[in-house]
Amino acid sequence: MLKGLLVGNVVVDRQLNFLVSVNVLVLVAAVAIAGTSFVNVYNLQSMAVQIPELGLLGIGVALAMIAGNGGIDLSGIAVANLSGIVAALLVPMWVSADDSPLIFAFVFGGVCLCIGIVCGLINGLLISRAGLTPIIATLGTSMAYSGISVVVSNGSGIRLGYIEPLDDFGHMAVLGVPICFALFIAIAAAIGVALRFTPFGVRLYLLGSNAKAARYAGFSQSGLQLVTYTISGILASIAGLIIAARISSVKWDYGTSYVLIAILIAVMAGVRPSGGYGRIVCVVLSTTALQMLSSMFNFLDISNFFRDFAWGLLLLAFLQISRIDLRSRLFGKS
Amino acid sequence: MATMKKLAVCALLLGSVFTIGTALAAGNKTIVTVVKLAGETWFTRMDQGVKDYGVKTAGVTTSEIGPGKADAAQQERLIEDLIARGVDAIAVVPFDPPMLEGVLKRAMDRGIKVMTHEANNLKNTQVDMEAFDNAAFGAHFNDQLADCMGKSGTWTSFVGSLGSLTHVQWADASAANAAKKYPDMKLVSAKNESFNDANTAYNKAKELLKKFPDLKGIEGGSAVDVIGIGRAVEEAGLVGKICVYGIGMPNDTSRYLKSGAVNGISLWDPKDAGFVMNKIAHMLVDGTEFKEGMDLGVPGYNNMHVKQGPGKGIIVTGQAWIDVNKDNLDKYNF
DSSP states (O other): OHHHHHHHHHHHHHHHHHHHHHHHHHHHHHHHHHOGGGGSHHHHHHHHHHHHHHHHHHHHHHHHHHTOSSOOOOOHHHHHHHHHHHHHHHHHHHSOTTTOHHHHHHHHHHHHHHHHHHHHHHHHHHHHTSOOOHHHHHHHHHHHHHHHHHHHHTTSOEEOOOOHHHHHHHHOEETTEEHHHHHHHHHHHHHHHHHHHSHHHHHHHHHHHOHHHHHHHTOOHHHHHHHHHHHHHHHHHHHHHHHHHHHSEEOTTTTTTHHHHHHHHHHHTTOOTTSSOOOHHHHHHHHHHHHHHHHHHHHTTOOHHHHHHHHHHHHHHHHHHHHHHHHHHHHHHO | OHHHHHHHHHHHHHHHHHHHHHHHOSSSEEEEEEOSSTTOHHHHHHHHHHHHHHHHSTTEEEEEEOOSSSOHHHHHHHHHHHHHHTOSEEEEOOSSGGGGHHHHHHHHHTTOEEEEESOTTOSSOSEEEESSOHHHHHHHHHHHHHHHHTTOEEEEEEESOTTOHHHHHHHHHHHHHHHHHOTTEEEOSOOEEOTTOHHHHHHHHHHHHHHOTTEEEEEEOSTTHHHHHHHHHHHTTOBTTBEEEEEOOHHHHHHHHHHTSSOEEEEEOHHHHHHHHHHHHHHHHHTOOOOTTOOOSSTTOSSOEEEEOSSSSEEEEOOOEEEEOTTTGGGOOO
C-alpha cells in the first residue's frame, strides 16, 4: 500500500511537471512563431473564454473515470445543450429579458442547473441502481437527451438575442480575468480540494482503485456513484449555460465533437481510465495546453487536421514519457 | 534528462514547421475564408478560388480554413481565434448562421470586416453574397425542363426535405413558372423528399414512374437527387423519353449525363464563389462602395443586385449558375 502510494506520488509529480512544461513550451513556441500578439490581453482573454466549456466537460469525464467500474460520461455535451435549450424555451415565458435582464439571467442559470441535476441523477441511477455499464448507460442517455433537445426545439437553433448580464457573463473580464473563466477555475479548485481533503474524495479514489475492498470497508458504492454522476451532470449544465452566454444561441448539435475531446483532455491529464487516480489541476492544465495549441495553429493558418494530429502526438508523447519513467523508477527501487 | 532532450527535439521540429508559415505573411492585408468543413470536395474547389484571388491581387494575403468536423462549435472557435489574431477581413460560409451572430458581432466591434455567403438570414454581417436569386434559379430549371419536354406533359419535383429552405424555394418557383408560362405542363405529386440520399431518390423515382406511366419530366432538388433519378430512369429503359434536370456535382453525375439518363445539371462554381467572396472582403477593407449593377470581374457576377439584408448589412446577388451537360462536362472537374 505504502509503496503503491509512493509510486503514485512520483507519477503525480511527473504528470504535473510534464503538463506544466508542455504549457510553457507551447506558449513560448507560439510567441516565438506567431509573434507577441499571441500574448496580448485580447488573445489571452479570448482563449480563456473558450476554455471553460471543454474544461468542465473534461472534469466531468475525469470524475466518472476516477470512480472506476469502467466509469465514463459520454452524455456531457448532450446535457449541456439540453439545459441551454430548455432554459431558452422556458425562461422567456416567465421573465421578460427586456424588463428585468438580471433576473432573467439568474433564472436561466437556475433552470440550467436543475436540468443538469436531473440528467445527472438519471445517469447515476442507471449506473448505480440498475447496474448498467457506464459507457452504455451514458451513450443511451446522451442519445435520449439529444432526442429531447431536437423535439422541443424542432431541430433548429434558438436565438437568445442580446441579454446584457448573460453576455457579460460570457465575455466580460473583471480585473482582466473573464468571469466565466474565473468561475471555471473556482469550480475546478473546489472539486480538486474536495477530492483531496474530504471523506468523499478519499472514498472515491479507494472505490476506483479497488471496488471490492471499498465494499468490505463498508461504504456505499452506489451512493458514491450517484453523487459523482450527478456532479458530472451539473458541470455539464454549467458548460451549457456558458455556451448559451458566449454565443447567445443554443442548438441541439452544438459541440458534437466535444465528446471525444473531453475524453482526450481527461486521459492527457493522466486520469486513469480504469479508475482510482486523477488530479483536477492536471485536467485544467491539459485543457489549457490543448486550447493554446489549437489557437496557435489558427494564428498560423494551419489546417485543423494538423491540429488533431498534434493533439494525438501530444497524447502519445505523454503516454510514452510517463510509462518509461514509471518503469525505470520501479526497477530502480525494487 | 531524456525527457528534456525529447522535448527539445519536439520543439525544434515544431519550430521549423512554423517559421515557414510566418515568413509568408508580412505587411499585406489578411483575408481569411472560413468554410463549413475542411476537405470536402465543394470547399476544396472553393479553396482554388480563394488562393487565386490572393495570387492575382497585390497587397492581400488570402487563405481558407475550416473545421475538421462538421460542428458549429468548431467553426465558432476558429473565428474567435481569427479575431484575436487581428486579421483584416473574415469571409464566412456559416455552418449554421444564427450560431455565429455573437462572434461575428464581436469581430465587427473589433474593426474586422465581415462578409458571408449562403446566409441571407444573418444579421451581423456587412455583406452577404448569394450566387443567384433562388426564385430565378428555380424558374431556370423549369425553363430547361419545358424545352426538353416540348412544353407539355406530366412532371414532378424533388426536394432534399421540406425543411430545406432553398430546395423548397426552387421547387415552388419552378411550379409557379410552369403555371405561368406552360399551361400544357401538368405538375403531379410535387416536392418528393429524398432526404439528401441518392438511394431514397432512386426508390421514390421508381415508385413515381410506376404510378404515373405518362411522366415526362423530373426535377431534382438536393445535389444527389439526380443520381438516384438517373439510375431509376436507366433501369426502366426510359433514357431519352424522360427529361431529368436538377442541381448536382459534375463528377458525381457524369456517368448519368454521359448515358443521357440525366439531361443537365445546374450549379454554382464554388471556385468563383470563393474568388468573389474575397473580392468583396477586399472591397470592404478598402472602403469601396457597393453599387447596384456593379461588376465583380467573374462571369455570373457581372451585374450584382444589391438589397438591404435582415440586419444592418446588405445582400448582393449574382446570376452565377452554370449549366452542365454531356457536351461541356469536361470543363468542370470537381
